[in-house]
Amino acid sequence: MIDGQIREILKEHARLAIDLAALDDAADLYQAGMTSHASVNVMLALEGNFDVEFPDRMLKRKVFESVDSIRQALNELMAH
Amino acid sequence: MTNAKISPFVAIARSIGAEVAAVHATAVDRDARFPSESIAALKEHRMLSAYVPKALGGGGATLGELVLACEALSQHCTSTAMIFAMHQIQVISILRHAGDSSWFLEYMRDLVANQNLIASVTSEVGVGGEMRSSVCGLEWEGQSFRLVKHATTISYGAQADDLLVTSRCTPDGPASDQVLSLVCKADYTLEQQGVWDTMGMRGTCSPPFKLSATGKKDQVISAPFAEVASETMVPVSHLLWAGCWLGVAGAAVNKARAFVRMQARARPGSTPPTALRLAEVASELHMLRASVDSALREYEQLIAAEDGSADELSSMPYALKINNLKVAASRKLPEIVGQALLICGIMGYKNDSKFSMSRHLRDAHSGALMVGNDRILATNSSMLLVLKDE
Numbered sequence: 001m002i003d004g005q006i007r008e009i010l011k012e013h014a015r016l017a018i019d020l021a022a023l024d025d026a027a028d029l030y031q032a033g034m035t036s037h038a039s040v041n042v043m044l045a046l047e048g049n050f051d052v053e054f055p056d057r058m059l060k061r062k063v064f065e066s067v068d069s070i071r072q073a074l075n076e077l078m079a080h
Numbered sequence: 081m082t083n084a085k086i087s088p089f090v091a092i093a094r095s096i097g098a099e100v101a102a103v104h105a106t107a108v109d110r111d112a113r114f115p116s117e118s119i120a121a122l123k124e125h126r127m128l129s130a131y132v133p134k135a136l137g138g139g140g141a142t143l144g145e146l147v148l149a150c151e152a153l154s155q156h157c158t159s160t161a162m163i164f165a166m167h168q169i170q171v172i173s174i175l176r177h178a179g180d181s182s183w184f185l186e187y188m189r190d191l192v193a194n195q196n197l198i199a200s201v202t203s204e205v206g207v208g209g210e211m212r213s214s215v216c217g218l219e220w221e222g223q224s225f226r227l228v229k230h231a232t233t234i235s236y237g238a239q240a241d242d243l244l245v246t247s248r249c250t251p252d253g254p255a256s257d258q259v260l261s262l263v264c265k266a267d268y269t270l271e272q273q274g275v276w277d278t279m280g281m282r283g284t285c286s287p288p289f290k291l292s293a294t295g296k297k298d299q300v301i302s303a304p305f306a307e308v309a310s311e312t313m314v315p316v317s318h319l320l321w322a323g324c325w326l327g328v329a330g331a332a333v334n335k336a337r338a339f340v341r342m343q344a345r346a347r348p349g350s351t352p353p354t355a356l357r358l359a360e361v362a363s364e365l366h367m368l369r370a371s372v373d374s375a376l377r378e379y380e381q382l383i384a385a386e387d388g389s390a391d392e393l394s395s396m397p398y399a400l401k402i403n404n405l406k407v408a409a410s411r412k413l414p415e416i417v418g419q420a421l422l423i424c425g426i427m428g429y430k431n432d433s434k435f436s437m438s439r440h441l442r443d444a445h446s447g448a449l450m451v452g453n454d455r456i457l458a459t460n461s462s463m464l465l466v467l468k469d470e
Binding site for chain 2: 055
């Protein structure tokens with residue numbers, strides 16, 4: 001459920017060079033072409049869609065590097 | 081000055097600055113020529129391997145010592161200082177991100193022995209000054225690669241020994257998925273594609289070049305360039321450049337101070353009007369220095385910390401801060417030099433004067449352009465869409 005939404009957002013905002021469907025949940029999104037600028041748009045879309053705010057301590061490369069890491073971050077925020 | 085023991089690296093930088101760089105600075109600037117004498121002196125004193133750990137035969141200097149060394153050199157010749165700074169950025173990047181590679185460790189021993197000068201090839205035709213995007217890619221055949229890159233600028237490219245180059249991992253890979261490779265003099269050719277005739281920094285000899293290089297897999301730093309950039313290249317660049325800028329500001333303000341003292345001695349008992357302007361500019365210089373010191377201290381703490389510092393260095397809050405240092409310092413610098421010029425008046429405006437400000441002011445204007453501040457502010461704007469707190 002949540003993964004589907006994450007992938008939709010990535011499809012629209014991450015501007016990957018590779019088809020997202022070909023990437024598994026652990027695949028490195030930066031290596032797939034996501035730039036820092038695109039990652040900001042992904043963050044904004046995630047915040048808007050899931051009605052959360054990423055605290056500054058979570059605004060690091062590693063947090064947004066894969067579908068897995070994004071899901072983990074969202075689960076952490078939505079648990080509160 | 082405090083009574084604190086002066087670092088040997090800073091002492092060497094000061095003496096090379098005063099005894100060699102200063103002697104040739106006017107000619108280097110006038111002719112836009114490479115400061116070969118200063119660089120030779122730096123090599124003679126093994127300053128190009130200053131940061132290399134003692135275990136590898138290097139000087140074991142800290143980043144803080146290098147920032148002060150850049151400042152010391154810059155007071156006398158900013159082109160010399162900037163070349164020294166840029167070389168150190170490459171050395172530090174290699175040591176911090178390829179330190180586990182036997183090839184690179186051997187290379188470092190070589191650098192210590194031969195004092196190889198390394199230049200950076202990050203700029204490229206077609207990406208408009210965006211360091212985090214490449215058009216060119218490594219063309220592989222087995223364990224060997226070929227690389228052709230059209231660089232809009234390579235500082236001291238013609239005089240360097242080896243080059244640290246950004247590119248895509250492969251020609252068809254994503255533009256932002258980059259790696260750094262060290263290519264050696266015997267394995268590359270550079271075709272100069274233009275001249276370097278600029279307002280300032282004239283001795284850095286930074287024209288456009290077409291680079292054709294070959295190398296082996298060992299020469300490619302395995303860490304993604306994005307990591308090298310955020311954890312090392314960007315912070316170290318901003319800090320060492322700031323050291324150079326402090327030198328320009330210091331040189332200009334020192335001339336203004338000497339000028340005001342000269343006026344005061346001519347009329348003891350009356351305070352020259354320029355003294356108030358001097359007080360103002362001294363305050364500005366103090367703030368510039370404080371911002372550099374603070375950023376340096378923070379960076380040194382982060383890299384000295386145990387686990388997790390790499391995470392924080394590649395975080396948005398840190399990127400914003402280190403970008404702010406560069407933007408603020410490079411904006412403030414020409415203001416400070418401009419104020420020093422006003423204090424010295426016609427004596428500062430003349431070139432044949434010991435108070436001459438021309439080269440300092442022209443060099444000072446480079447700061448806001450070497451990586452354009454608007455580009456950096458655009459990056460910061462983007463980050464501020466998601467950053468929450470101060």
